[in-house]
Each structure stands twice: as structure tokens, then as C-alpha cells.
Amino acid sequence: MTIYFYKVWQPYGCFSNFSSHPIQIHGTYWSTVEHYYQAQKFVGSKDAAIIPVIHAAATPEEAAALGRCNSRTLRLDWDVVKTQVMREAVLKKFLTHTDIREILLATGDEMIVENSPTDYFWGCGTDKTGNNHLGKILMNVREEIRRLRLYSVITSDCLTE
């Protein structure tokens, strides 16, 4: 059965990038995946001064609003790199937080879909025809963690907490 998620307070809300699960990437802590993702839009752009402001945003909603402001200039390669940026952050989130890692692994091989009513890139959109790239990343991360877990059993290593 397909697993749908969207808002943090709904079922499987921990799959949302707005969930309160901090990550550390390249030595910096980010309150949520959303903070990190929105800030990466401006790396190397003339509006890079917004990055520390997004980093300090009190909520992921505020971080998203700052990152979505149309008057700012995005980095030129954003469309090329954004899926990889998201994958790195989502993988880090589920490697860092044991409780939600178990929730992700317990979904087995079910299809995971971000049930966004508006977003046809990261989600499925209102008519469910969207690309669902966030759902695809979550399923890919699920596989990656299974691979890492198998590797850790073979080598008696541990997943990084």
C-alpha cells in the first residue's frame, strides 16, 4: 500500500523535510533538512548573504519563505544540483536519527509519496501525476541504508549515529 506523507503532524510526518531532525553537513548544524536545502539555493550567488539568515530561521516555514523569495538570485546550477543536494541531506537525516531510520526501514518496499497539493517536482501534486522526487529520494535512501546495514553486519562495523 502506498505511503503518503506531507505535513509533520500527519502520518509519517517524520518523512517531511520540515520535521524537527537536525543534521550536520560539512561541519555545520542545520535545524531541519528544509533549512539546509533552502540555503543551498544561494551558494555562490550574489545573494549568498541570505544563507546565514536562512540558517538562523526560527522555523522551517520561515526558512522556506526566505528561500522562495522571487526577488533573490538563485545559484546558476540550482536546477542541476538540487536533487543531489536534497538526497545528501535526507540521507544524513536518516543516518543521524535512529528512531526515524527504523520507521523508514519498516516501510519495506512500499511506494513512498510526498502528497503535496501544489508541488509537482518534489511531490505528486493535487492530481497525483507529479514527479515525486522526494518520495523517490526516500526510497533510494531506504535502499542505501539497507546496503550500509548489510555492510556493517559483514564488517562488524556500526552505522554512524
Ligand SMILES: Nc1c(N[C@@H]2O[C@H](COP(=O)(O)O)[C@@H](O)[C@H]2O)[nH]c(=O)[nH]c1=O
Ligand atoms: N512539506 C512541505 C513542503 N514541501 C517541501 O518544500 C520544499 C520545496 O521547496 P521549493 O523548492 O522552494 O519549492 C521541499 O523540501 C518539499 O518537500 N512545502 C511547504 O510549504 N510546506 C510543507 O509542509
